[in-house]
Amino acid sequence: MPNTRDIIHIDEELCNGCGQCILDCAEGALQLVDGKARLGGEIYCDGLGACLQGCPTGALTIEKREAAEFDEQAVEELLSSQGKAPHAEPAAAPAQPFPVAGGCPGHAAMSLSPSAPAPAPAPASASASDEDDWPTPSQLGHWPIKLQLLSPQAPFLKGADLILLADCAAASLPDLHRRFLPGRAIALACPKLDNAQAHIDKLAQLLAGGGMRSLTIVHMEVPCCSGLNHIVEQAMQRSGAKLPVGEMVISRTGTVLGKRNLPWSLAA
Numbered sequence: 660m661p662n663t664r665d666i667i668h669i670d671e672e673l674c675n676g677c678g679q680c681i682l683d684c685a686e687g688a689l690q691l692v693d694g695k696a697r698l699g700g701e702i703y704c705d706g707l708g709a710c711l712q713g714c715p716t717g718a719l720t721i722e723k724r725e726a727a728e729f730d731e732q733a734v735e736e737l738l739s740s741q742g743k744a745p746h747a748e749p750a751a752a753p754a755q756p757f758p759v760a761g762g763c764p765g766h767a768a769m770s771l772s773p774s775a776p777a778p779a780p781a782p783a784s785a786s787a788s789d790e791d792d793w794p795t796p797s798q799l800g801h802w803p804i805k806l807q808l809l810s811p812q813a814p815f816l817k818g819a820d821l822i823l824l825a826d827c828a829a830a831s832l833p834d835l836h837r838r839f840l841p842g843r844a845i846a847l848a849c850p851k852l853d854n855a856q857a858h859i860d861k862l863a864q865l866l867a868g869g870g871m872r873s874l875t876i877v878h879m880e881v882p883c884c885s886g887l888n889h890i891v892e893q894a895m896q897r898s899g900a901k902l903p904v905g906e907m908v909i910s911r912t913g914t915v916l917g918k919r920n921l922p923w924s925l926a927a
Contacts, residue, residue, distance in 0.1 A: 661725045661726055661727055661728075662725065662726075662728065663723060663724065663725055663726075664706055664723065664724075664726055664728075664729075665706030665707075665708075665721050665722070665723055666698075666701060666704050666706045666721070666722060666723075666724060666726045667688070667689075667698055667704050667706070667708070667710060667719060667720075667721060667722075668719070668720050668721070668722040669695070669696050669697065669698065669718055669719055670717075670718045670719075670720070671695050671718075672718075673716045673717060673718035674695045674696050674716065674718040675715070675716055675718075675807065675857070675860075675861060676691060676694040676695055676696070676807070677715060677716075677807075677808060677809075677810055678691055678696070678808070679713040679714060679715065679810055680696050680710040680711075680713065680714055680719055681696065681710075682713070683709050683710045683711075683712060683713050684709060684710045685709060686703050686704065686705060686734045686737075686738070687699070687703065687734065687737050687738050688700065688703035688704045688734075688737075689710060696718070696719075699737075700727075700733075701726040701727040702727050702728065702729060702730040702733045702734075703729075703730070703733060703734050703737055704726075704729065705729045706721060706729065708721045713810070713812065715810055715811050715812065715864055715868075716864075770800065770801050770814065770815050771797075771799055771800055771801055771802060773796070773797060773798045773799065773800055773840075773841065796836070797836060798836040798837070798840040798841045799836070799840060799845070800815060800840070800842070800843070800844065800845075801813070801815040801844060801845075804845050804846065804847050805846070805847050805848070806823070806846040806847060806848040806858055806861055806862065807848075807853075807857060807858070807861055809846055809861070809865060811864045811865050811867065811868030812868065815844050816844055816865060816870070816871055817870045817871075818870060818871070818872050819843065819844040819871050819872060820842070820843045820844070820871070820872055820873045820874075820875070821843070821844045821845070821846060821865075821871050821873070821874045821875070822839060822840075822843050822844070822845045822846070822874075822875050822877055823846050823848065823862075823874060823875070823876045823877070823887055823891065824839075824845055824846065824847050824848075824877045824878075825847075825848065825849060825850070825877065825878040825879055825884050825887060825909075826847055826848070826849045827849070827879045827881075827884065828877050828878055828879050828884075828909045829847060831879065831909055831910075831911065831912070831913040832877075832909060832913050833913050839877065844871075846862075846865075848887065848890070850878075850883065850884060850885075850886030850887045850889070850890060851883040851884070851886065855886060855889075855890055858890045858894075859890050859893045859894050859897065860894075860897075862890060862891065862894035862898075863893075863894040863895075863897040863898040864898075866894055866895065866898035866900035866902075867898040867899070867900060871900075871902060872902065873902055873903045873904070873905070874891065874902060874903075874904045874905075875904070875905040875906070875907060876888060876891055876904065876905070876906045876907070876921075877907045877909060878906075878907075878908065878909065879908070879909055879910075879911065880908055880909065880910050880911065880916055881911075888906060888921065891904060891921075892921075892923055895923070895924075901925045902924070902925050903920065903924055903925045904920070904921045904923075904924035904925070905918060905919065905920050905921065905924070906918065906919055906920075906921050
């Protein structure tokens with residue numbers, strides 16, 4: 660029977676789909692649907708507002724309205740179906756993907772430990788299957804890596820040298836991990852196919868709250884890819900951040916064609 664009580668309200672205009680509220684909700688009441696946080700059912704929400712604390716955009720509030728009663732038994736059944744222990748404390752950086760119905764398991768923020776140097780290469784006579792045992796060591800230091808999934812509160816952004824990497828450049832660079840990633844944070848974006856305004860908004864949040872040390876834009880030689888420069892410039896103006904910003908242009912064959920400090924950055 661519905662009665663008037665506290666319950667979560669989600670402003671879809673403000674929600675950027677980062678998924679942090681899902682991690683913060685111990686009852687599993689929230690889901691990602693079409694890139695927006697949604698309440699999976701009124702009976703799962705206790706109305707205490709633990710999910711509000713990590714929302715970077717202020718999309719979540721508590722409202723008082725008619726809603727179905729909170730059902731603790733239903734919550735336990737829901738958590739069991741999601742493979743979680745009932746009333747487990749939400750982890751800010753789970754080691755395993757967070758199983759959310761209708762959502763993306765890649766939203767969980769975590770720091771990673773880059774791999775140690777790989778063993779000596781296999782002998783030239785080794786078979787293809789043997790070569791798989793000698794991988795190039797990963798230098799990726801955090802997750803997630805898509806710009807729209809990064810949180811301004813992510814610890815790996817504090818004092819970071821951030822590389823804003825065009826999606827195509829990531830595929831073109833043959834030595835990405837060895838040359839570009841060690842000791843740096845990374846964010847992937849496409850200025851042509853993605854929502855540029857959404858990238859400006861998100862990057863402005865990161866610049867305002869991340870305390871980053873520097874930013875380097877790495878993009879392809881094609882004209883549309885230089886749109887990342889515009890995104891960064893607009894985000895810098897909006898956030899008021901002052902830090903050195905560099906640009907590196909990559910050819911289609913993966914070579915570095917040039918690099919410079921951008922004229923509107925602190926380093927210029």
